[in-house]
Amino acid sequence: MQIAENVQPLQSAIFRWAASLKSWNLAWETGIYPGEMAAFLGVCEMAGVRTIIESGRGDHAYSTRVLGEYSERTGVAVYSIDLVPNAKQIADLEDRYPQLRCLVGSAFDFVPVVAARQSGPLALLLDGPKMRPANRLSMMVSAVFNVVVVAHHNCPLESPWGKEFAEVFPGAFHYEDLMLAQAEEWRAFKTWERDCVKSYEISDEDDGTVGRSLEMSSLAVARLERCRYTKKRLFSLWQGDPRHNPLMLYAKWRLQNGSLSKCIGQQTASSS
Numbered sequence: 006m007q008i009a010e011n012v013q014p015l016q017s018a019i020f021r022w023a024a025s026l027k028s029w030n031l032a033w034e035t036g037i038y039p040g041e042m043a044a045f046l047g048v049c050e051m052a053g054v055r056t057i058i059e060s061g062r063g064d065h066a067y068s069t070r071v072l073g074e075y076s077e078r079t080g081v082a083v084y085s086i087d088l089v090p091n092a093k094q095i096a097d098l099e100d101r102y103p104q105l106r107c108l109v110g111s112a113f114d115f116v117p118v119v120a121a122r123q124s125g126p127l128a129l130l131l132d133g134p135k136m137r138p139a140n141r142l143s144m145m146v147s148a149v150f151n152v153v154v155v156a157h158h159n160c161p162l163e164s165p166w167g168k169e170f171a172e173v174f175p176g177a178f179h180y181e182d183l184m185l186a187q188a189e190e191w192r193a194f195k196t197w198e199r200d201c202v203k204s205y206e207i208s209d210e211d212d213g214t215v216g217r218s219l220e221m222s223s224l225a226v227a228r229l230e231r232c233r234y235t236k237k238r239l240f241s242l243w244q245g246d247p248r249h250n251p252l253m254l255y256a257k258w259r260l261q262n263g264s265l266s267k268c269i270g271q272q273t274a275s276s277s
């Protein structure tokens with residue numbers, strides 16, 4: 006883990022977004038914790054992100070609504086992808102947040118196609134797919150497009166897939182590494198967060214479900230330097246399910262870009 010020497014501007018950005026997030030008063034049922042989202046927004050602001058691509062809206066879309074609020078205040082474009090075609094949820098989200106576009110389909114198809122349509126710096130927030138497949142997808146997209154921030158949920162850096170994340174994205178961190186807890190305002194925010202999520206925490210389960218706690222976040226975050234991520238890197242992480250091999254994902258994107266781009270055009274046109 007390498008954190009920039011001067012973390013103070015990042016800490017300040019996170020504190021500001023934490024205060025905003027609290028004022029938005031969004032109900033939390035399940036999903037990414039508020040503190041994790043505040044840290045993600047702070048990192049996006051500091052990295053000058055112009056488009057956020059989220060995958061994994063879930064049943065309650067907490068993270069999507071936070072991104073929608075952020076887009077209202079910053080003009081940053083947000084694309085949210087999920088396999089589940091929940092038409093009512095999508096209509097409500099897009100009505101409430103005009104800069105947000107919800108897409109229905111697989112992240113393995115849509116994330117590269119959406120990324121290819123953007124000109125400014127990008128951030129990826131993956132909360133489905135997860136684990137090693139998520140690493141492969143983010144790796145391919147960041148090797149080819151201008152991705153400056155990558156964040157994966159349920160990705161403790163000490164887990165096998167978290168270790169792989171840190172190898173692929175050097176400098177990966179959890180927000181606890183930023184020493185936020187030294188500030189009274191963060192400690193107060195964490196008390197509010199505990200109430201907001203009704204103290205929801207789970208331990209690791211035998212079936213492989215990853216535990217999560219309010220004391221140690223599971224959102225792995227990395228800021229990327231463009232020059233490090235060349236297409237040559239697509240050859241790494243070739244092991245595992247061939248459908249998630251970065252080179253295969255790249256080839257699939259090249260083959261399907263036209264038709265999927267049309268499909269995204271249709272989905273976004275029918276919702277606007």
Ligand SMILES: C[S@@+](CC[C@H](N)C(=O)[O-])C[C@H]1O[C@@H](n2cnc3c(N)ncnc32)[C@H](O)[C@@H]1O
Pocket residue numbers: 035036037060061062063064065066067068069086087088089110111112113132133134135
């Ligand atoms: C835990 S939920 C997301 C929760 C949400 N981020 C929040 O904070 O409320 C995971 C979601 O990922 C979606 N998902 C899983 N694999 C996916 C894939 N390959 N492409 C798109 N969505 C996927 C699932 O359909 C599910 O809705």
